[in-house]
Amino acid sequence: MRAVFAEESRISVLDVPEEILEPLSRSPVARDVAHRAGVSTATVSRVLNGSAGVRADKREAVMRAAQDLGFVANGAARALSTRRFMAVGAVVPNIENEAFVRVLSSFQERLRQAGYTLVAANAGYDLEDELREATFLLERGVDGLMLVGDIHHPDLHTRIARHGIPMVQTFSLSRERPCVGFDNAASAARAANYLIDLGHRRIGVISGLRKDNDRGGARVTGIAQALAARGLTLAPEHDIEISYGIGGGRDGFRQMLAGGPPPTAIICGTDQIAFGAMIEARARGLDVPGDLSVIGHNDSDFAPFLDPALTTIRIHSAEIGHAAGDHLIARMQGRPVVRLTQIDAELILRASTAPPRKPTLD
Amino acid sequence: MRAVFAEESRISVLDVPEEILEPLSRSPVARDVAHRAGVSTATVSRVLNGSAGVRADKREAVMRAAQDLGFVANGAARALSTRRFMAVGAVVPNIENEAFVRVLSSFQERLRQAGYTLVAANAGYDLEDELREATFLLERGVDGLMLVGDIHHPDLHTRIARHGIPMVQTFSLSRERPCVGFDNAASAARAANYLIDLGHRRIGVISGLRKDNDRGGARVTGIAQALAARGLTLAPEHDIEISYGIGGGRDGFRQMLAGGPPPTAIICGTDQIAFGAMIEARARGLDVPGDLSVIGHNDSDFAPFLDPALTTIRIHSAEIGHAAGDHLIARMQGRPVVRLTQIDAELILRASTAPPRKPTLD
DNA sequence: TGGCTATCTGAAAGCGCTTTCAAAACGCTG
């Protein structure tokens, strides 16, 4: 059931031309402040940047003049002069995705404290687009760059290197490049082992799109290997790749059921997918966790509130963002840094997983 | 039930000092390109900015030289020279909030197409913080600014005016300033009227924090007025203000029940709050919608998938973002614009609302 | 008070682009 009520569709008040805002003469520049304070622009700069060696009275005068005039330094001029933009870029696959939002938020928090601004861009799970967006950021001017994952367009590293700015990768580990993340394969394998230990033998996977996505790929690989190590296999019909979201999860599970004997447990690429799969399972009369155990990824806000509460792999997004921020800030300030920071994901056990009702016989 | 399994806590590989990246001489500048192409920097600039009036052969030569050198113009120098930063700022109350994320994403989409970058900042529902963040953005250099809501720090408008850049407000309407949004009071009132029409007489509200939040305030006011117009009142014990989130919703509803005869319907500030309230209701043995009708706000992804599916006020976040982007781009390019764009919210009817089981008698 | 050092200060030179302005090159026409 779904209807639109009282749709008083959209209205626009047309063409009220903009009035001109105050004919403000011209925004004040350092010279104006210097004049007013009776000093040179050099001194203005020194005062406003807090550098020592300015006599108290002049300092006062400059401060007051700047205040009176409402002076705000021109960022571009400063950047041009100092060769520092005081900005950091971040390119993430999907800027609306909860996990990335959390990382960006905590990343920004750190940067902001250090006086940097964050400029985020969207790469949409496509290496070409990622390259394009990163290039755009480099042109506009950033002092550092955050990327997601370990596979990128071959030209990307060259371009970053040419700009001579530090870069840090997140969400996965890398032997070649600085990174903050976790072992996606290992954490997914841990979830698989947990299910195997519970007695499950037919285990399925519903992942998001894996194209240009090393994290998703690694997780599936990790699961397949964990199964193999215990003499089990990930059946092709139990290895589903769908688009993200609750709808994707429903479709994915439906697809899986169409492929032969259903699994007794599934591991999903996100909690949204897991939620969708649970809905579809219920619609098919399957009990979770009685007939089907479900594990998600991310520990979204709603995960503990689902019915049953969702077992999930919690990614410490906030800590990844903080660590990535700290890493970049340190390098931009020329301090030594750790090259690899590992922040392991945790398996959070809740009610959506249980031993299979009737242990499978094979 | 909630346990942490196999917590192999966090590891950091320490102090592998960063190797120096390629000792690249110095990134190429326009002069280098000019030299290589045998022209002046003026011509280089003309070619790279696509301005007409450059002979084809020189244009070719410049293109090739720029390509060979991997030249990328310095954004700060360009900004300083053109007095345009090609950047737009946005200050939102909570950068992690789903509704704002969606607006920012669609806003950015438009800006990006027009060659602008978005710089977003977090104001945390506090006017002082909002002022601080906006000022920070103004200093760093933006050509336009997006804000949320119609109440701001008194100094904010002065500062924006001093910079002479356009600003647009979102999510609510304003008679003083350019805006893209909807009538929060009216849309909430519509929801209230719908409940009244269903036969509800005791209607409650659980809103998020209303401090420095005109949207939240307007919604409650709208509901109270709608009730009053039908001879009903919003009882103080049914007017709850809590922090956002599912947990907030649970707490809020619990608090409401503690305050006397329970309402037969509630309107919540977000779908998360509504979800929390539904969980708490169920925990108390109340049936939704039999004993309690619930309406949310935003039409989050999960709303149609809750059990029962959630009736909610859908805010067209993506369209608000697009319209705000278009508005700002137009003004930055000196084109005339509409001053007020209204994009009404819709009431989406689903299964969480129904007539009260036993009509109240008053 | 003179001399010497330590502290402050301002003039001026960039930073790397864009853009104006005048000169150069070009293409026609008569």
Place this chain on the structure above:
DNA sequence: CAGCGTTTTGAAAGCGCTTTCAGATAGCCA
């Protein structure tokens, strides 16, 4: 081929800040 109107082009002047460098001041001691 001179003369004239167009195109093209480059020199140079900014844009508004930081920072160097040398000169001006102040502080101190004898």
